[in-house]
Amino acid sequence: MDKKVHELLNQQINKELYSAYLYLDFSNYFEAAGLDGFANWYMIQAQEERDHAILFYTYLQNENMPVTLDAIAKPDQVFTCNMDVLKAGLEHEKYVTSLINDIYGAAYDVRDFRTMQFLDWFVKEQGEEETNANDLISKMELFGSDPKSLYMLNQELAGRVYNPPSLVL
Numbered sequence: 047m048d049k050k051v052h053e054l055l056n057q058q059i060n061k062e063l064y065s066a067y068l069y070l071d072f073s074n075y076f077e078a079a080g081l082d083g084f085a086n087w088y089m090i091q092a093q094e095e096r097d098h099a100i101l102f103y104t105y106l107q108n109e110n111m112p113v114t115l116d117a118i119a120k121p122d123q124v125f126t127c128n129m130d131v132l133k134a135g136l137e138h139e140k141y142v143t144s145l146i147n148d149i150y151g152a153a154y155d156v157r158d159f160r161t162m163q164f165l166d167w168f169v170k171e172q173g174e175e176e177t178n179a180n181d182l183i184s185k186m187e188l189f190g191s192d193p194k195s196l197y198m199l200n201q202e203l204a205g206r207v208y209n210p211p212s213l214v215l
């Protein structure tokens with residue numbers, strides 16, 4: 047495998063684990079705010095991110111490439127309102143999309159078609175994650191200022207269940 051592609055794939059394990067840690071922090075914020083549905087939504091998001099990390103790890107293992115695990119950064123944003131958390135989530139997903147695109151670009155440059163095929167699932171997944179983050183912001187804009195509506199939105203998010211990723215390596 048190309049050195050740069052390997053490096054970026056290895057780094058992505060850390061980035062996905064950081065994403066899991068970040069969403070756990072978001073879940074923690076909403077738990078403290080008494081919005082258990084929102085907390086559930088981000089807890090499941092954290093589980094999905096952990097899965098993403100394992101997929102990058104497994105891909106490198108399958109390719110017989112060494113894996114180096116790095117320290118996971120501290121989620122250090124302090125939020126003063128619910129909407130700020132949702133917006134930080136969207137910004138984070140846009141950032142992750144740019145990381146996936148960077149790896150894809152590096153693989154494309156060296157005609158690493160297997161890595162490109164592996165990343166195809168993540169390209170689609172990032173589209174869905176950005177849509178979900180956007181939808182959440184729209185709903186909060188519409189309903190967040192009315193306590194009864196916020197209660198119902200919280201109930202809706204409480205219903206989100208964990209689904210393992212459709213990509214199996």
Ligand code: FEO
Pocket residue numbers: 062065094095098139142175
């Ligand atoms: Fe693993 Fe939300 O990107």
